[in-house]
Amino acid sequence: xxxxxxxxxxxxxxxxxxxxxxxxxxxxxxxxxxxxxxxxxxxxxxxxxxxxxxxxxxxxxxxxxxxxxxxxxxxxxxxxxxxxxxxxxxxxxxxxxxxxxxxxxxxxxxxxxxxxxxxxxxxxxxxxxxxxxxxxxxxxxxxxxxxxxxxxxxxxxxxxxxxxxxxxxxxxxxxxxx
Amino acid sequence: xxxxxxxxxxxxxxxxxxxxxxxxxxxxxxxxxxxxxxxxxxxxxxxxxxxxxxxxxxxxxxxxxxxxxxxxxxxxxxxxxxxxxxxxxxxxxxxxxxxxxxxxxxxxxxxxxxxxxxxxxxxxxxxxxxxxxxxxxxxxxxxxxxxxxxxxxxxxxxxxxxxxxxxxxxxxxxxxxxxxxxxxxxxxxxxxxxxxxxxxxxxxxxxxxxxxxxxxxxxxxxxxxxxxxxxxxxxxxxxxxxxxxxxxxxxxxxxxxxxxxxxxxxxxxxxxxxxxxxxxxxxxxxxxxxxxxxxxxxxxxxxxxxxxxxxxxxxxxxxxxxxxxxxxxxxxxxxxxxxxxxxxxxxxxxxxxxxxxxxxxxxxxxxxxxxxxxxxxxxxxxxxxxxxxxxxxxxxxxxxxxxxxxxxxxxxxxxxxxxxxxxxxxxxxxxxxxxxxxxxxxxxxxxxxxxxxxxxxxxxxxxxxxxxxxxxxxxxxxxxxxxxxxxxxxxxxxxxxxxxxxxxxxxxxxxxxxxxxxxxxxxxxxxxxxxxxxxxxxxxxxxxxxxxxxxxxxxxxxxxxxxxxxxxxxxxxxxxxxxxxxxxxxxxxxxxxxxxxxxxxxxxxxxxxxxxxxxxxxxxxxxxxxxxxxxxxxxxxxxxxxxxxxxxxxxxxxxxxxxxxxxxxxxxxxxxxxxxxxxxxxxxxxxxxxxxxxxxxxxxxxxxxxxxxxxxxxxxxxxxxxxxxxxxxxxxxxxxxxxxxxxxxxxxxxxxxxxxxxxxxxxxxxxxxxxxxxxxxxxxxxxxxxxxxxxxxxxxx
Ligand code: FES
Ligand code: FES
Numbered sequence: 020x021x022x023x024x025x026x027x028x029x030x031x032x033x034x035x036x037x038x039x040x041x042x043x044x045x046x047x048x049x050x051x052x053x054x055x056x057x058x059x060x061x062x063x064x065x066x067x068x069x070x071x072x073x074x075x076x077x078x079x080x081x082x083x084x085x086x087x088x089x090x091x092x093x094x095x096x097x098x099x100x101x102x103x104x105x106x107x108x109x110x111x112x113x114x115x116x117x118x119x120x121x122x123x124x125x126x127x128x129x130x131x132x133x134x135x136x137x138x139x140x141x142x143x144x145x146x147x148x149x150x151x152x153x154x155x156x157x158x159x160x161x162x163x164x165x166x167x168x169x170x171x172x173x174x175x176x177x178x179x180x181x182x183x184x185x186x187x188x189x190x191x192x193x194x195x196x197x
Numbered sequence: 198x199x200x201x202x203x204x205x206x207x208x209x210x211x212x213x214x215x216x217x218x219x220x221x222x223x224x225x226x227x228x229x230x231x232x233x234x235x236x237x238x239x240x241x242x243x244x245x246x247x248x249x250x251x252x253x254x255x256x257x258x259x260x261x262x263x264x265x266x267x268x269x270x271x272x273x274x275x276x277x278x279x280x281x282x283x284x285x286x287x288x289x290x291x292x293x294x295x296x297x298x299x300x301x302x303x304x305x306x307x308x309x310x311x312x313x314x315x316x317x318x319x320x321x322x323x324x325x326x327x328x329x330x331x332x333x334x335x336x337x338x339x340x341x342x343x344x345x346x347x348x349x350x351x352x353x354x355x356x357x358x359x360x361x362x363x364x365x366x367x368x369x370x371x372x373x374x375x376x377x378x379x380x381x382x383x384x385x386x387x388x389x390x391x392x393x394x395x396x397x398x399x400x401x402x403x404x405x406x407x408x409x410x411x412x413x414x415x416x417x418x419x420x421x422x423x424x425x426x427x428x429x430x431x432x433x434x435x436x437x438x439x440x441x442x443x444x445x446x447x448x449x450x451x452x453x454x455x456x457x458x459x460x461x462x463x464x465x466x467x468x469x470x471x472x473x474x475x476x477x478x479x480x481x482x483x484x485x486x487x488x489x490x491x492x493x494x495x496x497x498x499x500x501x502x503x504x505x506x507x508x509x510x511x512x513x514x515x516x517x518x519x520x521x522x523x524x525x526x527x528x529x530x531x532x533x534x535x536x537x538x539x540x541x542x543x544x545x546x547x548x549x550x551x552x553x554x555x556x557x558x559x560x561x562x563x564x565x566x567x568x569x570x571x572x573x574x575x576x577x578x579x580x581x582x583x584x585x586x587x588x589x590x591x592x593x594x595x596x597x598x599x600x601x602x603x604x605x606x607x608x609x610x611x612x613x614x615x616x617x618x619x620x621x622x623x624x625x626x627x628x629x630x631x632x633x634x635x636x637x638x639x640x641x642x643x644x645x646x647x648x649x650x651x652x653x654x655x656x657x658x659x660x661x662x663x664x665x666x667x668x669x670x671x672x673x674x675x676x677x678x679x680x681x682x683x684x685x686x687x688x689x690x691x692x693x694x695x696x697x698x699x700x701x702x703x704x705x706x707x708x709x710x711x712x713x714x715x716x717x718x719x720x721x722x723x724x725x726x727x728x729x730x731x732x733x734x735x736x737x738x739x740x741x742x743x744x745x746x747x748x749x750x751x752x753x754x755x756x757x758x759x760x761x762x763x764x765x766x767x768x769x770x771x772x773x774x775x776x777x778x779x780x781x782x783x784x785x786x787x788x789x790x791x792x793x794x795x796x797x798x799x800x801x802x803x804x805x806x807x808x809x810x811x812x813x814x815x816x817x818x819x820x821x822x823x824x825x826x827x828x829x830x831x832x833x834x835x836x837x838x839x840x841x842x843x844x845x846x847x848x849x850x851x852x853x854x855x856x857x858x859x860x861x862x863x864x865x866x867x868x869x870x871x872x873x874x875x876x877x878x879x880x881x882x883x884x885x886x887x888x889x890x891x892x893x894x895x896x897x898x899x900x901x902x903x904x905x906x907x908x909x910x911x912x913x914x915x916x917x918x919x920x921x922x923x924x925x926x927x928x929x930x931x932x933x934x935x936x937x938x939x940x941x942x943x944x945x946x947x948x949x950x951x952x953x954x955x956x957x958x959x960x961x962x963x964x965x966x967x968x969x970x971x972x973x974x975x976x977x978x979x980x981x982x983x984x985x986x987x988x989x990x991x992x993x994x
Pocket of ligand 2 (some may be wrong): 141173
């Protein structure tokens with residue numbers, strides 16, 4: 020009777036048995052070319068095919084933001100995107116934020132402001148913040164709240180996250196002026 | 198403008214000059230978490246792993262007439278199908294009442310009736326759809342009123358259920374899982390003295406924990422022996438081990454529970470949940486690892502939640518505002534199984550009257566079975582709920598007396614020399630709730646309720662403002678003989694590895710313990726490493742990570758552990774330096790003579806034992822041990838509830854300022870000031886994090902959250918779409934954390950716990966502010982816009 024609910028939120032890797040399709044895209048700057056199940060979500064592709072486990076699944080229904088990645092410059096819930104829709108796209112995940120063993124300014128500010136507790140929302144939160152700062156380097160407080168409103172966090176109460184994003188915006192501005 | 202103040206300290210603050218205690222070092226695991234490398238059970242896969250899924254009851258209460266799993270079993274890829282028929286086990290922390298899968302009947306909509314393990318989730322889900330279940334629906338018990346009539350029994354076998362005797366009190370032939378009584382003084386006499394009696398009824402619904410990582414386990418059960426290995430997103434690895442051993446009649450030694458990073462708990466991951474099902478499934482599958490991860494819907498609808506509550510209070514006061522008598526009935530909507538709710542009911546028995554001195558009291562706390570999702574521990578352990586009742590009642594008492602609620606509270610708060618309702622004496626070192634209240638009143642510039650004329654005037658502008666106050670207290674709810682332990686080892690470069698029994702689920706326990714260790718050893722914090730991933734085979738024992746007890750208990754154990762390490766180093770150093778042990782001290786990572794500073798040995802040269810120049814060795818690898826067991830607590834008298842339940846009380850208060858849109862009924866919170874007497878802040882940044890995070894979680898309970906059921910008992914909002922939690926757009930303009938530091942003599946560096954407290958009394962303070970703004974009292978949560986608007990409409994009539 021409740022079985023219909025079971026289908027929609029299956030959380031781990033699943034194979035539909037349909038013919039596989041070829042997916043070409045860039046993930047964190049690397050070219051990826053892989054045959055995939057056509058029903059697979061982008062989230063499952065990242066987690067199970069590429070082993071990029073930083074991106075989390077909190078609901079599988081587009082309601083929590085734990086699976087947020089940057090897709091062609093925009094923050095999206097990867098659980099709602101089919102992997103095959105990523106053909107030709109540029110994808111950035113939490114694993115691509117730091118460069119050569121060096122944390123990004125945003126990550127550093129998350130640490131300094133203690134913008135994380137359990138850490139489960141953190142990768143998605145970082146990606147929403149990154150996408151915001153990329154399109155709007157000096158966001159107002161309300162714009163920050165708006166940008167992360169789709170990312171649920173049960174631990175922090177959001178204040179330290181907002182603070183970290185503000186600080187990162189200031190430091191990135193300084194860095195770009197140098 | 199910064200949103201959150203630094204977390205300033207007020208009161209008897211000391212200039213202790215600590216190296217780490219009271220400072221704000223970054224959390225130890227921050228790097229793993231901002232790079233996406235922290236691994237949760239959610240992320241784990243093992244070779245040969247199977248995936249399990251569960252089939253749920255569509256009915257709140259029904260007989261299972263037949264269950265046909267033959268087609269599901271025949272589906273290729275399905276490795277096991279289990280139903281309650283094959284699992285004759287009952288589990289329970291306090292009442293042994295819960296099957297692994299429903300047996301004979303279902304007691305809530307969402308209860309699992311069958312489980313499948315298969316090669317992938319899609320096959321598992323397909324198999325579920327092939328299971329045929331025939332139900333005979335039964336009348337369901339869906340409210341505390343229905344539960345109390347006892348016309349329909351949720352547990353028809355209540356008279357024969359096993360339970361912890363002397364601590365819990367199930368009532369025969371009823372839905373009362375436990376009836377806890379606290380009786381002090383003589384309420385007859387007390388009410389006879391009263392010049393005014395205030396009587397009210399208050400309610401709040403069940404509320405979900407919402408950890409971002411849903412419940413998840415991987416279990417590998419050896420088919421040839423009783424050995425079981427479990428990876429679980431759990432707050433209670435040692436409790437899981439203990440309860441599993443009891444349920445299956447196997448040895449603790451055969452069970453290993455491993456907890457890596459956990460994505461939030463809030464009480465919902467205390468106790469035991471999906472683990473037993475994992476064990477039986479893996480066994481049937483010849484020991485292949487089985488992963489069970491709850492979907493978000495299951496998180497709402499199958500796994501436990503916070504109890505609902507109806508509280509009825511009668512308070513007798515004198516004209517000058519002294520409470521002389523109180524009668525309280527807490528009726529807990531505990532859902533289908535007792536789990537922690539009976540203990541929540543017990544905690545309400547000793548703390549449910551709030552931080553007030555009440556000479557005559559009778560308090561009844563009844564945990565009731567209903568046909569709803571069952572209740573469990575939830576951050577605050579019943580105290581948010583009881584303080585919703587009491588802190589609203591105190592404002593109504595003040596209203597009836599036409600007295601400033603600040604003054605009224607100040608007249609009745611527990612202070613040095615007072616006794617609690619269980620007969621415990623409050624001392625100068627118990628903490629000061631009056632200082633907390635004073636601090637928040639000052640912070641929001643409290644001057645008393647506004648007048649009716651002032652309200653009237655504001656009303657015309659469409660936006661009305663109001664202020665409110667509320668206090669709180671909570672002690673760890675735990676057995677009187679609860680204990681914890683720590684082990685410390687030193688490596689040859691002088692690095693210390695610290696093994697703890699508790700879980701760090703983001704509250705920062707490991708970071709604060711490292712600070713305490715570094716403080717006692719007087720060595721660099723960077724050289725103290727707490728071993729992540731708690732493993733019951735390797736880590737020393739801790740009861741479980743609940744109750745805001747770990748800063749206190751773990752902190753004391755770590756202090757003793759570090760002292761043990763120092764003692765061992767000094768003993769060896771005394772031989773080498775040829776001096777008595779008591780002439781040695783430590784500092785700068787060295788053991789040195791108190792007078793002759795050059796007579797010294799570096800920690801690292803003692804780490805594996807000291808080697809003389811000629812190669813001879815003395816001592817050996819350093820392993821420190823430290824334990825802490827709760828001291829001086831007692832069981833409570835079964836008839837009167839008198840006794841000593843509290844290791845330490847953390848007191849607090851909130852002051853709030855809000856603005857209400859009278860058209861839409863929407864509440865905008867301008868400011869919440871929150872003060873807690875934490876004794877001593879260990880990590881300021883983390884303490885602030887607990888306060889602001891807790892306040893926002895409390896805000897959810899106050900304004901937005903709550904389970905809704907259909908008349909048949911179907912949960913109507915088991916998703917984020919319909920069961921919202923606060924987002925970044927819902928937070929107050931400002932939160933001001935204030936720490937009062939009156940040291941607890943037996944706490945580590947004087948500290949008390951503060952993990953749960955910030956969410957307690959948030960609903961009460963907001964409803965008190967709503968009264969100030971509108972002149973309307975609300976008796977039920979959440980304070981949704983609809984409720985506010987209809988309350989206003991009623992008032993106009
Ligand atoms: S997992 Fe994608 S939004 Fe929740
Ligand atoms: S840090 Fe736990 S959910 Fe955000």
